[in-house]
Amino acid sequence: MLFPARFDVIVVGGGHAGTEAALASARAGAKTLLLTHNIETLGQMSCNPSIGGIGKGHLVKEVDALGGAMAAATDEAGIQFRILNASKGPAVRATRAQADRMLYKQAIRHRLENHPNLTLFQQAADDLMLHGDRVAGVVTQLGIRFEAAAVVLTAGTFLNGMVHVGLENYRAGRFGDPASISLAQRLREMRLPVGRLKTGTPPRLDGRTIDYSRTQIQPGDDPAPVFSFLGRREQHPRQVPCWITQTNARTHDIIRGGLDRSPMFTGVIEGIGPRYCPSIEDKIHRFAGKDSHQIFLEPEGLTTHEIYPQGVSTSLPFDVQLALVRSIAGLENVHILRPGYAIEYDYFDPRNLKASLETKSIAGLFFAGQINGTTGYEEAAAQGLLVGVNAARQVQGKEAWSPRRDQAYLGVLVDDLVTRGVSEPYRMFTSRAEYRLSLREDNADWRLTEIGRELGIVNDARWDAFNRKRDAVARETERLHSTWVNPKLVPEADAVRVLGKPLEREYRLLDLLRRPDVSYQSLLTLPGSGAGETDPQVAEQTEIQAKYRGYIERQRDEIERAHNNETLALPTDLDYAEVRGLSIEVRQRLNQYRPETLGQASRVQGVTPAAISLLLVHLKRRE
Numbered sequence: 001m002l003f004p005a006r007f008d009v010i011v012v013g014g015g016h017a018g019t020e021a022a023l024a025s026a027r028a029g030a031k032t033l034l035l036t037h038n039i040e041t042l043g044q045m046s047c048n049p050s051i052g053g054i055g056k057g058h059l060v061k062e063v064d065a066l067g068g069a070m071a072a073a074t075d076e077a078g079i080q081f082r083i084l085n086a087s088k089g090p091a092v093r094a095t096r097a098q099a100d101r102m103l104y105k106q107a108i109r110h111r112l113e114n115h116p117n118l119t120l121f122q123q124a125a126d127d128l129m130l131h132g133d134r135v136a137g138v139v140t141q142l143g144i145r146f147e148a149a150a151v152v153l154t155a156g157t158f159l160n161g162m163v164h165v166g167l168e169n170y171r172a173g174r175f176g177d178p179a180s181i182s183l184a185q186r187l188r189e190m191r192l193p194v195g196r197l198k199t200g201t202p203p204r205l206d207g208r209t210i211d212y213s214r215t216q217i218q219p220g221d222d223p224a225p226v227f228s229f230l231g232r233r234e235q236h237p238r239q240v241p242c243w244i245t246q247t248n249a250r251t252h253d254i255i256r257g258g259l260d261r262s263p264m265f266t267g268v269i270e271g272i273g274p275r276y277c278p279s280i281e282d283k284i285h286r287f288a289g290k291d292s293h294q295i296f297l298e299p300e301g302l303t304t305h306e307i308y309p310q311g312v313s314t315s316l317p318f319d320v321q322l323a324l325v326r327s328i329a330g331l332e333n334v335h336i337l338r339p340g341y342a343i344e345y346d347y348f349d350p351r352n353l354k355a356s357l358e359t360k361s362i363a364g365l366f367f368a369g370q371i372n373g374t375t376g377y378e379e380a381a382a383q384g385l386l387v388g389v390n391a392a393r394q395v396q397g398k399e400a401w402s403p404r405r406d407q408a409y410l411g412v413l414v415d416d417l418v419t420r421g422v423s424e425p426y427r428m429f430t431s432r433a434e435y436r437l438s439l440r441e442d443n444a445d446w447r448l449t450e451i452g453r454e455l456g457i458v459n460d461a462r463w464d465a466f467n468r469k470r471d472a473v474a475r476e477t478e479r480l481h482s483t484w485v486n487p488k489l490v491p492e493a494d495a496v497r498v499l500g501k502p503l504e505r506e507y508r509l510l511d512l513l514r515r516p517d518v519s520y521q522s523l524l525t526l527p528g529s530g531a532g533e534t535d536p537q538v539a540e541q542t543e544i545q546a547k548y549r550g551y552i553e554r555q556r557d558e559i560e561r562a563h564n565n566e567t568l569a570l571p572t573d574l575d576y577a578e579v580r581g582l583s584i585e586v587r588q589r590l591n592q593y594r595p596e597t598l599g600q601a602s603r604v605q606g607v608t609p610a611a612i613s614l615l616l617v618h619l620k621r622r623e
């Protein structure tokens with residue numbers, strides 16, 4: 001049966017990639033359908049109930065700056081907020097929030113249900129409709145045919161998903177949800193380059209059976225920060241602490257004793273797992289000299305006793321899971337509510353994607369999220385937003401958008417995926433960005449909100465708030481530049497308190513703020529400094545821009561120099577076999593992955609700066 005309405009864009013999957021994709025596509029003006037297995041699981045956190053962290057928080061702020069939902073939903077659902085690396089430089093500072101998973105799902109669902117241009121439908125997508133090399137729609141499990149010019153697949157861990165607990169295994173998309181078998185089969189038939197990855201999750205604990213007196217309390221920051229640039233502290237629900245405990249020698253012995261029944265160590269699991277988020281058995285094996293690992297006990301919500309023990313992700317058999325958690329201080333009598341497990345799933349080599357995240361082989365078919373070999377809600381959400389915009393733009397006959405590496409972590413993420421591919425689940429770190437100083441959490445709006453407005457995905461409220469902030473920072477910077485403090489009017493004790501030494505001459509306030517040890521708030525306590533800004537975002541931005549101006553300008557020069565080569569488009573008919581001097585391996589790699597720009601070519605594995613010079617010479621010759 002053909003569904004009566006035709007859509008511009010169909011998004012398959014209502015996880016973190018799919019929900020941002022559907023919202024972005026609808027915001028960009030495309031008539032959008034979100035097709036997902038189960039409306040109850042929209043926005044479900046499959047693993048840890050937390051959002052953000054180093055590198056990941058940066059992505060969440062970028063999604064927010066572009067009008068996405070993740071940060072705002074976290075402000076409504078977050079039960080503990082912290083700024084990580086608070087004492088370090090602003091480039092590596094990151095927001096992290098523990099979320100009530102029910103409130104988070106509610107916040108996401110509310111946004112989806114009430115969005116213009118967006119229709120929800122609960123059904124599994126089993127097949128794609130194709131017209132030659134172009135996607136034409138989706139066929140569901142009941143045989144309903146939905147037509148659209150662009151289709152976005154965000155199937156997460158569901159494609160050929162296989163859950164493992166010890167040597168037991170069965171097909172599932174995650175615990176309690178069916179795997180996507182028909183769709184996975186169909187994608188394999190289309191000869192898209194497929195691989196297997198794995199990820200895991202810890203057993204969940206009943207908080208009433210934990211002896212917290214044997215653990216260490218970890219409160220959130222007070223006052224709690226907000227995630228969204230439009231967020232307000234009053235939106236946060238009640239705040240709660242987490243607790244810390246650790247594994248010990250006995251825990252490690254129990255784990256070692258169970259390895260002969262571990263699907264990872266007996267070769268039952270073939271997929272590669274995330275190196276940076278390893279299972280506890282992997283940690284014991286890899287760091288054999290370490291006699292203890294920290295475990296964070298994180299509440300899953302305000303209306304449940306369920307606790308997420310971060311750090312004991314495992315696929316060991318249930319009896320070993322029970323013994324190992326009960327060997328940990330505070331967990332001696334703990335009841336496991338849900339066993340931990342690992343899941344293996346299909347992903348598709350992202351080098352088969354353009355920078356718009358459209359597949360190179362099937363026009364109009366886009367991929368986002370875990371299906372591209374990434375791990376994490378934030379990585380998924382960021383890709384989802386990009387793909388939603390690009391699917392809508394393609395249908396509208398507009399050019400695709402993808403930020404550069406110097407503009408956004410989203411640019412770094414997409415570029416890494418499409419040029420380097422993945423050999424293990426990819427997660428974001430600040431160390432992946434070469435222009436860290438420019439890509440801070442605090443300036444994500446500065447970098448992206450104007451672009452989002454041009455793309456049509458930033459609404460009036462966000463745009464107005466951003467302009468007010470930008471004007472206020474400019475005004476305050478100008479005020480600090482034109483306000484002088486005079487040693488005759490500043491008592492020596494005040495100068496020493498704020499500046500660490502007496503004022504030897506007259507200074508502009510802005511120049512004093514540039515000193516590394518002088519904070520904006522302390523500066524304002526100097527007599528004659530006037531009333532400063534009370535809005536914390538304006539104050540923070542004024543201070544960071546003043547302090548880091550020199551470094552940031554130097555980085556901007558560097559970016560400009562690199563930019564010319566970076567964006568040089570490579571002809572689509574370029575035959576790399578004809579480029580003189582290139583090694584056979586480099587020729588083959590470039591012919592295989594067909595980078596779109598010289599910048600992308602430079603990041604293809606094995607491509608050296610010398611190879612890039614040869615390529616440049618060849619391009620000049622062709623002109």
Ligand code: FAD
Pocket residue numbers: 012013014015016017018035036037038041042044045046047048123124125126154155156157158159173174177180183199200201277313341342343368369370371374375376377380
């Ligand atoms: P998902 O959130 O998985 O959403 C996929 C959606 O697509 C679901 O709603 C599903 O129902 C729907 N769907 C799938 N197929 C179809 C179909 N054919 N038709 C209709 N709907 C369909 N991340 C970390 O950062 N750290 C971790 O430690 C970690 N551990 C994890 C452990 C486990 C067991 C699992 C399952 C995930 C873990 N993750 C972890 C990953 C994290 O959950 C994902 O990265 C993130 O949810 C990916 O988002 P997504 O939108 O790509 O996919």
